[in-house]
Amino acid sequence: MRKITTATIITVVLILNACKHKADAPPACIAGSGGRVTIVAYADHGGTSLPNYFTHLDTAFIKFGTTQSPGTNPANYNTYYISDPGEDHIHCAGLKCGDYFIYRTAWDSIANVTRYGGYGISISDTSGDKLIHVVVN
Numbered sequence: 001m002r003k004i005t006t007a008t009i010i011t012v013v014l015i016l017n018a019c020k021h022k023a024d025a026p027p028a029c030i031a032g033s034g035g036r037v038t039i040v041a042y043a044d045h046g047g048t049s050l051p052n053y054f055t056h057l058d059t060a061f062i063k064f065g066t067t068q069s070p071g072t073n074p075a076n077y078n079t080y081y082i083s084d085p086g087e088d089h090i091h092c093a094g095l096k097c098g099d100y101f102i103y104r105t106a107w108d109s110i111a112n113v114t115r116y117g118g119y120g121i122s123i124s125d126t127s128g129d130k131l132i133h134v135v136v137n
Contacts, residue, residue: 029124031064031098033079036127039092043106044133045115052083052090056107056114059083060090060134063101067120070101077103097123104134 041060043050052058061077063070070076081092092102103118117136 029097029099031100031123032096033094035094035096037095037097037123037125038129039095039100039102039121039123040089040129040131041092041102041104041119042089042131042133043104043115043117043136045106045108045136049088049133050106050108050115050136051088052085053107053109054085056109057083057085058090058107059105060092061103062092062095063103065099066101067099067122068101069103069118069120072103072116095123097126099123102132102134104136106136 039060039062043058050058059080059082061074061080063076064078074080081090083090090104099120099122101118101120103116106115106117107113108115115136117134119132119134121130121132123130
């Protein structure tokens with residue numbers, strides 16, 4: 001009986017020593033809402049940032065999980081942000097780290113037309129502001 005008890009104790013000790021706890025992996029960067037990253041999206045045309053106007057509020061459409069354009073249809077995007085009048089950028093707040101494609105509209109008051117453009121970005125930081133300049137034509 002003593003041999004069985006000793007063998008059982010040795011077996012249990014060996015099994016427990018074989019089980020090692022994996023170190024906690026850093027969180028994966030999966031794009032989406034609910035984070036602490038803000039993309040600050042400027043619309044540039046001809047080297048100049050276009051301001052937002054009260055009569056023509058600009059929009060930044062955001063696609064999660066890609067840096068490639070899903071096209072110009074707003075239905076292809078996960079969310080959107082609307083400009084604050086008078087500012088020359090749009091704050092896209094509350095995002096997580098990951099890949100994003102931003103499709104930006106901007107009103108050109110000189111030419112009296114809406115301009116469009118896109119920009120893909122990969123964000124590895126889990127908080128802070130990321131300034132981008134989207135070329136719109």
